[in-house]
Amino acid sequence: MNAHDVSASEPRRSNPPRDLFPYFRTLADVPGADVAGEFTWSEFFPLPQPIELDIGSGRGLFLYNSTVEQPETNFLGIEIDYKEGRRAARRLQKQQFPNGRVLGGDAKEFLRTRVPPQSVSRAHVYFPDPWWKRKHRKRRLFTDDFVELLSKVVMYGGEVHSWTDVEEYFGVISGLMNHHPDFEILPPRTPHAPAHDMDYLTSFHRRRTQDGASTYCGCWRRRSPSEVAPAI
Ligand SMILES: C[S@@+](CC[C@H](N)C(=O)[O-])C[C@H]1O[C@@H](n2cnc3c(N)ncnc32)[C@H](O)[C@@H]1O
Numbered sequence: 001m002n003a004h005d006v007s008a009s010e011p012r013r014s015n016p017p018r019d020l021f022p023y024f025r026t027l028a029d030v031p032g033a034d035v036a037g038e039f040t041w042s043e044f045f046p047l048p049q050p051i052e053l054d055i056g057s058g059r060g061l062f063l064y065n066s067t068v069e070q071p072e073t074n075f076l077g078i079e080i081d082y083k084e085g086r087r088a089a090r091r092l093q094k095q096q097f098p099n100g101r102v103l104g105g106d107a108k109e110f111l112r113t114r115v116p117p118q119s120v121s122r123a124h125v126y127f128p129d130p131w132w133k134r135k136h137r138k139r140r141l142f143t144d145d146f147v148e149l150l151s152k153v154v155m156y157g158g159e160v161h162s163w164t165d166v167e168e169y170f171g172v173i174s175g176l177m178n179h180h181p182d183f184e185i186l187p188p189r190t191p192h193a194p195a196h197d198m199d200y201l202t203s204f205h206r207r208r209t210q211d212g213a214s215t216y217c218g219c220w221r222r223r224s225p226s227e228v229a230p231a232i
Contacts, residue, residue, distance in 0.1 A: 024089035026082070027105035033113035041119065044101045045074040050121040053078060053153075055107045056128055056141060059203045060088025067092060067100030073121075074099045078107040107141070111149040118155040125162040127204035130169045142173045151182040156224035161189065163201065163217045165208040170216035177220045181228050188217035 021029075022044070031037030041051055050073050054063045057077025066075050079085035082104045089102040103110060128141040142162075150160055160177065164170050177183050191201065191209070200206035205215065 020086060020089045023093040024086050024102045027110060030114055039114040044076055046098050049074045052122040053120055055125045057088055058084050062202045063088055063100060064091050067097050071099055077102040078110055080106050111153050115153045117152050120153045121155055121158045123150055123154055123160045126202045127164055130166040142176055147176045147180050154222040156222055158222045160220045163215055165213040165215055174218055182223055183220040184223055186219040186221050188219040190217050191215050
């Protein structure tokens with residue numbers, strides 16, 4: 001069994017405990033779409049700072065380290081598996097950080113129904129589930145629709161970062177991003193030699209690196225409308 005198969009099971013849903021509020025919330029708590037009210041980022045964050053999303057945040061190592069290292073940026077992890085999302089939120093709650101939060105729910109639904117256009121400065125998608133079996137591929141996060149949603153929410157000049165250990169999936173991600181007119185390829189941030197056990201980008205990065213796997217890294221910049229060549 002590949003390491004990915006462990007978390008690549010069907011999403012597990014359960015009721016979130018309110019004691020983690022406001023560090024962990026679910027889509028059903030967030031106004032917009034079918035919930036009365038209009039969504040703004042002040043729903044999550046007290047300070048109006050740049051927003052970065054960690055899509056499929058898992059246990060939240062990237063979210064936690066980023067929240068600590070960049071207090072001038074607001075970080076939201078989005079995680080469909082509430083158990084993992086709550087675990088990440090618990091670490092943020094212990095430190096009482098105002099700039100780190102977790103949303104339990106489907107990232108695509110959140111991007112589609114809540115996130116205001118061009119309001120995200122960076123979207124991070126690290127080690128998305130590869131869904132190995134061909135018949136399950138449609139469950140992958142990176143699809144044409146997802147890239148359209150990224151194009152909608154990432155601000156002009158903003159960035160999308162994605163890493164994976166699955167070469168074939170990286171080919172799919174690169175193909176979708178490289179050929180989308182709204183994005184241009186940037187030199188990616190690449191892994192450095194870790195100094196200690198927490199010095200990895202994410203938990204999956206640590207696990208797969210320790211297994212000897214390679215990491216494929218991508219970075220793309222959202223073009224502004226004036227840079228996008230009109231289709232002929
Ligand atoms: C392989 S894990 C990687 C977790 C973390 N990014 C890391 O690198 O350690 C992929 C994560 O994406 C989550 N996920 C999958 N589809 C999702 C979706 N549509 N919305 C939010 N999270 C999703 C899974 O529950 C899982 O925790």
